[in-house]
Amino acid sequence: MSVNSTVVAALVRRDRLIVMSYRLSFVLELFHGIVGLALYYFISKTFAGFSSSDLGPAPTYFAYAAVGIIMGGVLDATSSGVGYRIREEQVTGTLEAVSTAPVTSLDLCLGLMGFPFLFASARAAFYLVVAAILMGLDVGSTSWPGIVLVFLATGAAMAPIGILAGAAVLVMKRGQLISGTLVFLMSILAGMVFPVSVLPDGLEALSALIPLRYAFDGARQALFAGTGWEGDVLALVAFAVVLWPLSVLLFGRAGAWARRAGSLSEY
Amino acid sequence: MTGEPVLTIEGLARRFGGRDVVAGLDLDLRAGDRVALCGPNGAGKTTVLRCIAGTVAPTRGSVTVVSHPAGSLEARRWTGVSLSQDRSFYLRLSGRNNLLFFAGVRGIPRGEAVRMVDALAQELELGAILAKRVDRCSTGMVQQLAFARALLGVPRLLLLDEPTRSLDAEATERLWRAVEARPHLALLIATHRDDDVARCQRRIDLSCL
Numbered sequence: 011m012s013v014n015s016t017v018v019a020a021l022v023r024r025d026r027l028i029v030m031s032y033r034l035s036f037v038l039e040l041f042h043g044i045v046g047l048a049l050y051y052f053i054s055k056t057f058a059g060f061s062s063s064d065l066g067p068a069p070t071y072f073a074y075a076a077v078g079i080i081m082g083g084v085l086d087a088t089s090s091g092v093g094y095r096i097r098e099e100q101v102t103g104t105l106e107a108v109s110t111a112p113v114t115s116l117d118l119c120l121g122l123m124g125f126p127f128l129f130a131s132a133r134a135a136f137y138l139v140v141a142a143i144l145m146g147l148d149v150g151s152t153s154w155p156g157i158v159l160v161f162l163a164t165g166a167a168m169a170p171i172g173i174l175a176g177a178a179v180l181v182m183k184r185g186q187l188i189s190g191t192l193v194f195l196m197s198i199l200a201g202m203v204f205p206v207s208v209l210p211d212g213l214e215a216l217s218a219l220i221p222l223r224y225a226f227d228g229a230r231q232a233l234f235a236g237t238g239w240e241g242d243v244l245a246l247v248a249f250a251v252v253l254w255p256l257s258v259l260l261f262g263r264a265g266a267w268a269r270r271a272g273s274l275s276e277y
Numbered sequence: 278m279t280g281e282p283v284l285t286i287e288g289l290a291r292r293f294g295g296r297d298v299v300a301g302l303d304l305d306l307r308a309g310d311r312v313a314l315c316g317p318n319g320a321g322k323t324t325v326l327r328c329i330a331g332t333v334a335p336t337r338g339s340v341t342v343v344s345h346p347a348g349s350l351e352a353r354r355w356t357g358v359s360l361s362q363d364r365s366f367y368l369r370l371s372g373r374n375n376l377l378f379f380a381g382v383r384g385i386p387r388g389e390a391v392r393m394v395d396a397l398a399q400e401l402e403l404g405a406i407l408a409k410r411v412d413r414c415s416t417g418m419v420q421q422l423a424f425a426r427a428l429l430g431v432p433r434l435l436l437l438d439e440p441t442r443s444l445d446a447e448a449t450e451r452l453w454r455a456v457e458a459r460p461h462l463a464l465l466i467a468t469h470r471d472d473d474v475a476r477c478q479r480r481i482d483l484s485c486l
Binding site for chain 1: 291293324327330331332333334348350351353354356358360361363364365366367368369370374377378379380381382383384385386387426
């Protein structure tokens with residue numbers, strides 16, 4: 011599968027121009043996660059003095075939960091981005107126009123998640139800075155190459171879910187709700203805001219099969235221990251290697267189905 | 278014009294629900310051919326164009342563009358399309374950024390895309406339209422933009438669905454001048470307008486299929 015960088019760049023640039031044309035919304039999107047950070051900061055202060063080995067390398071509950079909040083935007087962008095963008099294109103009528111161009115399924119998927127991922131990553135970095143400066147998040151031991159690699163590997167591992175969401179939207183029109191529900195459930199099981207050790211045994215074992223588990227664990231290791239994130243990155247890469255070809259294939263099949271049904275221009 | 282067909286349609290049929298919207302169309306277009314697709318509302322004109330563009334798969338029959346199956350990457354590379362113009366642009370972007378985007382998804386490098394858009398803007402007198410956001414353009418302006426988009430990438434086959442419906446006389450004249458300036462192009466235009474049909478060499482009435 012080869013990638014046409016001109017096509018991908020055109021899709022990313024388009025999304026950047028559209029997002030930035032809604033100036034107030036852009037600013038609000040940049041800042042709204044700080045509310046979530048503040049919420050968990052004050053929850054953590056309520057239980058000041060509580061410590062638990064269940065939090066892994068995170069020194070406090072706020073540190074533990076902050077990783078979930080910071081990673082959350084990246085997860086949303088990659089796992090829901092394609093489905094949401096396809097749905098928008100259906101409603102505005104541009105999906106058919108783009109489909110008449112010689113765009114491969116792979117280029118379309120990469121292009122549709124490109125800007126949301128880049129924006130979400132930049133926003134995550136911003137939240138990290140805010141949490142460190144204003145809320146006392148300790149980043150003294152952070153492995154910065156490690157956290158970058160965890161972000162990239164998380165994007166790569168979660169993107170197939172977004173692509174499958176896009177396939178669902180092509181077939182079912184409002185299928186992006188499926189990915190949203192799936193990601194929410196996975197977040198609960200993977201330790202986004204509470205340790206997996208508090209889950210019943212069966213669910214804790216299930217969490218080992220969820221790529222998000224390695225995303226959160228890897229991010230916490232990179233941020234608070236500076237080491238031990240390498241295995242999580244490898245696990246995420248393995249998920250990506252297995253899931254990408256399958257999801258792009260299914261996306262292409264969904265497009266073919268929509269052409270047979272004559273529903274590409276419908277919404 | 279002679280030479281290999283740019284477009285070959287054999288026994289094209291398309292069924293929606295229990296009804297044949299198109300039943301058994303045969304058509305060859307070569308470089309330079311100008312063919313008008315006519316018929317009353319619901320006769321299947323847009324459906325035929327969609328089957329050629331590849332956004333709808335035929336129920337029966339075959340369609341090839343420059344010997345490639347309709348809808349394949351190669352076929353799409355050679356086809357310029359203008360369908361449902363009023364719902365096919367990014368409303369928050371200017372006409373210029375829309376055209377640059379569609380040039381980009383055709384794989385045209387940025388520098389070349391800028392030159393191409395500038396040339397089309399001059400040829401079709403689109404300067405004012407390209408500077409405006411599409412949601413601030415009239416229907417006629419959007420139709421002119423859609424025609425310009427169809428010409429991106431030097432297509433060999435042009436599919437136009439009622440492209441002059443909302444155009445004034447000057448804009449219509451510019452459209453046809455642009456078509457005539459491209460003798461290599463095969464044109465299939467769905468239209469109700471007699472003056473558009475008069476500019477074509479052949480007329481196919483889908484209600485007679």
